[in-house]
Amino acid sequence: MYRIFYNTESNLGLDIIQGLNFILPQGDLSSLGLRQAEDALYDAPPWDWQIDSQKPADESLMGESRRQGSSPQPQAYTPPGCVDFPTWKFLQTQWAWNANGGGTGLPRGWSTAGPSYFHERFHKGCNRPTRLNDYYALDHPLKEWDIVYPPASGTVLYAGWAGGGWASLGRVVIIDLGGGYWAMAAHLRGINVHVGQHVWLSTVIGWAGRSGHYQDNYWPSVHLHQGLYKDAHLASWAGGIYGGHSAQPVKVHYFGNGGGDYWYIQPRQLMSW
Ligand SMILES: [Zn+2]
Numbered sequence: 622m623y624r625i626f627y628n629t630e631s632n633l634g635l636d637i638i639q640g641l642n643f644i645l646p647q648g649d650l651s652s653l654g655l656r657q658a659e660d661a662l663y664d665a666p667p668w669d670w671q672i673d674s675q676k677p678a679d680e681s682l683m684g685e686s687r688r689q690g691s692s693p694q695p696q697a698y699t700p701p702g703c704v705d706f707p708t709w710k711f712l713q714t715q716w717a718w719n720a721n722g723g724g725t726g727l728p729r730g731w732s733t734a735g736p737s738y739f740h741e742r743f744h745k746g747c748n749r750p751t752r753l754n755d756y757y758a759l760d761h762p763l764k765e766w767d768i769v770y771p772p773a774s775g776t777v778l779y780a781g782w783a784g785g786g787w788a789s790l791g792r793v794v795i796i797d798l799g800g801g802y803w804a805m806a807a808h809l810r811g812i813n814v815h816v817g818q819h820v821w822l823s824t825v826i827g828w829a830g831r832s833g834h835y836q837d838n839y840w841p842s843v844h845l846h847q848g849l850y851k852d853a854h855l856a857s858w859a860g861g862i863y864g865g866h867s868a869q870p871v872k873v874h875y876f877g878n879g880g881g882d883y884w885y886i887q888p889r890q891l892m893s894w
Contacts, residue, residue, distance in 0.1 A: 699869060702747030703756050704851050706868045710773060710802065713822055714875045715847060716761065717768040718894050725764050730877050730894040732761040736844070738888040748866045753787065756867040758848035759886065763829035765843050769806055771826050772847065773798045777818045779860040783833070787861035790846065791833025794826045795855065795862060803853055805862060807846040808833050
């Protein structure tokens, strides 16, 4: 029930009231695309995230990675339909020196490859033409509002809520890394980039969260779901990736703790920022 007050000293109020039309709802609230309450309350982290003094500039990042040699490990088995991310393309771990720590069970600056590792739980599919192929996706435990970097430089294809059948991914950022390769970061707490923006290794694309699972519910733990894809397609109306091939992260560079490369990532492997 509504009670409407208007000024009786002019006819303007009455005219407005008489001009109103009340229409029964045509769909549920979510069809209006209203912002989630938590979005309205927290557009940015509740602290000064821009201070990341330990992340060097991009030029020195690439230079450092070139200086550090490391010998490749034997190649892991790649199932039919999946591909390996090419080793000539630069990949990095996606969190900062101050990730985790402080009661998370992980040392500061470290995360792991899993709870869900390759081909575990929802990480399925190498080349299904009509579905997300996430065989080689990884879940990295982080704490809420931990900085998320892109796995490589590129251009943002999508930044926002995933919809339709992809809604369980929550807030996602999808980046075109060039050469037919894409990356997706999912379950974000906040997004810090827009479509068309070029992102560098040191660009904060968003912050870790547990968004998704039908948008108003949440995943039980904060983690970054990250996937790599080759020749996939984008349902731009929903921010969903389908088709193409799931790509295995190979030779992932870390800058912390002396730096180096993770050639093939093992289940539950500890990984440095
Ligand atoms: Zn996942």
